Amino acid sequence: MNDWPKYQVRVPGKWVLAGEHTVLRGGGAVALPHPDFFLSAEFMPGRTGKLVITPPPAVQVIEELLHAVQDQVQTFSLPEGNFRLESTIPLGAGLGSSAALCVAITRWLAEPLQIPKAEQFEFARSLEHRFHGQSSGMDIAVALAGEPIAFSMDGGGRPLGIKRLPRFTFHDTGVRARTSDCVRKVRELRESSPVLAMKIDELMSQAARDCTEGLIRFDSCMNDSEALEILARGLTHGQEAFAHWQLVPEGTENLIEQLRNQGALAAKLTGSGGGGYVVALWR
Template sequence: MVRQSSDTLASCLSASSIASAPLKTILCGEHAVVYGYPALVTAIDLRVRVLSEPLPVGIIEVLSEGFGSWREYALNVAKLVEKRRLKHPLQYPIVAVYLTSRYIGEEPGSRVVVKSPAPDGSGLGTSAAVAAACICATAIRYGFNLTPPMIANLVQLCERFVHETPSGIDGTAVTYGGTFVYKRDEGPEFIDAKPLRLVVAFTGIKHRTADLVRRVRRLRAKNREYVDTIMAAIGEIAQEAARAAVQGDLSLLGEQLHANHLLLRQLGVSSKELDRLVETALNAGSYGAKLTGAGGGGCIIALVDEDVQYRVLASLQNVSASTWLVVTNAQGVHREDISEQ
């Protein structure tokens, strides 16, 4: 952790700061990663932006489009955090501001304004991106430059207050960016993947990852051999997809995406809404499409190139709640120039 000079610090304490963090998508490997198989993950150029401003010591305030605002005394936040009783739509930025302030040894006194392109529960790592951007912006305003491992650890700590046992995928993606293969207990292996164009389409249905993980666990308890065979196949797909991403082989990668989706359907985590979006994308010329994230709702991703991207985008806009055309390999969390905002 590097602290700025006293002169710079004095100006930082009275000034505002802005940081942004990317959303992420799992290209292949959902659910199988819980059981030790690899997942292929990438950061995308949809970014959460957070403005941090000073408030009197002891006050934390969060403003967010779509979720309103919350103003609370830091002492009360501390009690709720310690007892894990902070249940609020704005819990991630609240916890992030509080934990960051305590980590760097400053008394909390901050207002953060959060702007996110996608809602929580969409399967794109929104919560982790909000936490990372809040951590970075808060630390910078106090005059601290946190290293990526410090930010990742704080994001993981924030997620534990909500998910209890987060995988670490989201925190890695939003902090470091890029594309990587992730295995539980081994962490990320970053790969030199070519930037990909994806159309992301949101069903409009939010999901809770923990609920879907429990659903798969119950299925595995009833038919372990069946589920383990699917998991192993998904793990092989993730590895093959990683090789295709490095080579820039869109045809092969698209095949792996669709194959992964079909296996996730067998696990019971897809839905008629997700399947409809996947079918729409394929019919419009996508190389391959699948649900991304835990399933049960959330988003799909469709692999495209410049020739078909707008046709696929337009087709999905007709049948989805929200759509985005994105590029992978996005940069991780970082400070932004406030003069450009």
């Protein structure tokens, strides 16, 4: 196929304020596009005889995703031309690297495969299943929206319309973990200690409710101090949930304590846990 159009897109990474893991069981979550990390993709059609993918480390994952598309769409064949991928989103850090890639691929294929905008979420989510086994779709939703969202499995992503955010900073734990491994660890706890697991889910669900309320209050400029207090409470509860799930890597509590000593109101892991980044809230 040589009639594919030139294509270029930039997709943000994501970070989760609260609601990790419980979102898979019907809980709510709050997720935002990351201000610093992005994935860019570009396709230039040409008579190359095949699809040339660069850089080399991206070849395998792109080919796997495109083969997944071929499994879904029998009439799909690879175009001729050059596809280039660039990303500053750290891998295994809970910042949505796989979702950003799936959204970029989906948007690239949307015109040639005539994927309606209303169906792009499910298309991208089906691709992300290749990475996580079971994707809530939250990362996909925030990457597509490009703005803060409230998310649930039943309701999908709901843009919060927030224009004013408090100050958040991001701090690398230096540890990396696979999302699927973290999901499995939480699932095993539910199987071995269902009562405890339910209590942890409620703790994280309350964290998500507090964080949603805090963001909305801060955006409205009604009472910044009160909004920050609610947000800090939500972050603290969220970090407690990660600790109960035993998904806090060594050294992270010391990092959080250092941030608190420097004036942070609260801090927690963001993403699936086990490593990645800590997000800190400041006055």
